[in-house]
Amino acid sequence: MAKKFNVAVVGASGMVGGELLGLLESRRFPVGDFYPFNSGRKPASVRFHGKSYACLKPSFAALKQADMVFFVSTDEVSARFAPKLAAAGVWCIDDSSKFRLAAGVPLVIPEVNGGEIRPAKKLVAGPNCTLTGAAVALADIHRRLRVTELRLATYQAVSGAGKSAMLQLEEELKTYFKKGAVPEGSGRFPRPIAFNLFPQVGGFDRDGHSAEENKVEGELRKIWNAPGLKISSTAVRVPVLRGHSLAIWARTAKPWTLGALKKILARTPGLKFAADPYNYPAPLSHGNRTFVVYAGRLRKAKTAANEFQLWVVSDNLYKGAALNSMQIAERIAGF
Ligand SMILES: NC(=O)c1ccc[n+]([C@@H]2O[C@H](COP(=O)([O-])OP(=O)(O)OC[C@H]3O[C@@H](n4cnc5c(N)ncnc54)[C@H](OP(=O)(O)O)[C@@H]3O)[C@@H](O)[C@H]2O)c1
Known part of the structure; x- marks a missing residue:
């Protein structure tokens, strides 16, 4: 059986977060445990594979349970958690603009420069939607x-x-x-x-x-x-x-x-x-x-x-x- 990934989505209640959840389902990504997060400012829940999950406010300890964290929230949240998580061996896929131009962080569109994704570089940025x-x-x-x-x-x-x-x-x-x-x-x-x-x-x-x-x-x-x-x-x-x-x-x-x-x-x-x-x-x-x-x-x-x-x-x-x-x-x- 394919390896399963425990997956966290920070910003699961947002626009991109909602689309990401749909794609994780429809593309049958091998998700083990699933952890959705939002700002914690108001209660929110999301549905994933037929189950309802309450979104939590992110903390390092909670995010570290995941093998892979999708950051689809804000630059500040990515800055607070992604580098530390990546250093601890958690894959971080960041849609914010925080690390896109940072040296040592691959900025990737898989069809164009997918070869930049390497196991040694656990923090990977996705580019701005316009370019x-x-x-x-x-x-x-x-x-x-x-x-x-x-x-x-x-x-x-x-x-x-x-x-x-x-x-x-x-x-x-x-x-x-x-x-x-x-x-x-x-x-x-x-x-x-x-x-x-x-x-x-x-x-x-x-x-x-x-x-x-x-x-x-x-x-x-x-x-x-x-x-x-x-x-x-x-x-x-x-x-x-x-x-x-x-x-x-x-x-x-x-x-x-x-x-x-x-x-x-x-x-x-x-x-x-x-x-x-x-x-x-x-x-x-x-x-x-x-x-x-x-x-x-x-x-x-x-x-x-x-x-x-x-x-x-x-x-x-x-x-x-x-x-x-x-x-x-x-x-x-x-x-
Ligand atoms: N929209 C696009 O086309 C697009 C394209 C490329 C990249 N991006 C990037 O993707 C990210 C999300 O964009 P979006 O359009 O989905 O925005 P959005 O609809 O405003 O959603 C933002 C999400 O982030 C959460 N959030 C805000 N502050 C947080 C905090 N302190 N801790 C944890 N979660 C927090 C929000 O939770 P609440 O619901 O609790 O507020 C919500 O789930 C941004 O970094 C954006 O630059 C967006």
């Missing part, structure tokens, strides 16, 4: 033709900001249909999100770049092991519930033909590429409980030689978070 689509879609093109410059505009779903953000969009829409106006300045976002969008995901640094834009750039360079890659992005929050979309301009060191790019994209692991320009992906159809990244609208850019454009959609809660963590866990279980 995942670009990292997967362009991985093979980068390997063969070396991407030197990347420009991105992102169109990010509200679920990327957690359960409360998703509820906010729903509440704003209800208020609009009841009262004829969207409430100004309440809740989770800097602006109303219903019937709106804004170019702010996280706070801005002194140069005016948002936290999300900086994450995309730093993390992609690390995952592709491409420190010299030039990246510029504008991250935009849009009133989509689930599924992040990206408009990409990519420039390569080596020349290509569109036919060659199409062939590479068609064979890229974890990607479904639509060569027919009318068959482009969109979040409602391609970013909702989907296991792969989708791309379409490939064309030669008019701005520079060796530059092409691509449209990419992926499920921020699956491939951008819970599924990616699951795939990391499956690699670990295969050791």
